[in-house]
Amino acid sequence: xxxxxxxxxxxxNQRPPGHxxxxxxxxxxxxxxxxxxxxLEEKNLWGxxxxxxxxxxxxxxxxxxxxxxxxxxxxxxxxxxxVDEIVEKHVLGGEPVQRLLMDPNLVG
Numbered sequence: 001x002x003x004x005x006x007x008x009x010x011x012x013n014q015r016p017p018g019h020x021x022x023x024x025x026x027x028x029x030x031x032x033x034x035x036x037x038x039x040l041e042e043k044n045l046w047g048x049x050x051x052x053x054x055x056x057x058x059x060x061x062x063x064x065x066x067x068x069x070x071x072x073x074x075x076x077x078x079x080x081x082x083v084d085e086i087v088e089k090h091v092l093g094g095e096p097v098q099r100l101l102m103d104p105n106l107v108g
Contacts, residue, residue: 004050006091008036010078011065013056023056024063028079032064035083049091059106074102 010033014025036051057065062076066086073096075086082100089095 012053021060029064035080075100076102
């Protein structure tokens with residue numbers, strides 16, 4: 001299998017309820033991950049795209065957090081309904097989804 005051109009990492013970290021930082025899982029990252037997997041299967045993108053569930057990546061207040069490599073593009077607030085647009089525009093069209101881009105001051 002060829003190396004994918006886009007590798008997405010989606011935070012699915014779950015903190016205890018009421019934790020002051022919150023968590024991507026409590027903001028809906030698990031259904032978002034499932035939608036990515038559905039896209040992989042429905043559009044047969046196994047050689048073009050890969051999605052990996054990760055632990056905390058830092059900017060919890062902006063979750064669910066998604067980062068794509070090799071570009072190093074960070075997305076914030078990604079919900080299941082955003083996945084089709086990310087796949088169409090970013091993976092297939094080569095353009096990031098501007099409305100979901102994370103503030104560069106939060107990355108790091």
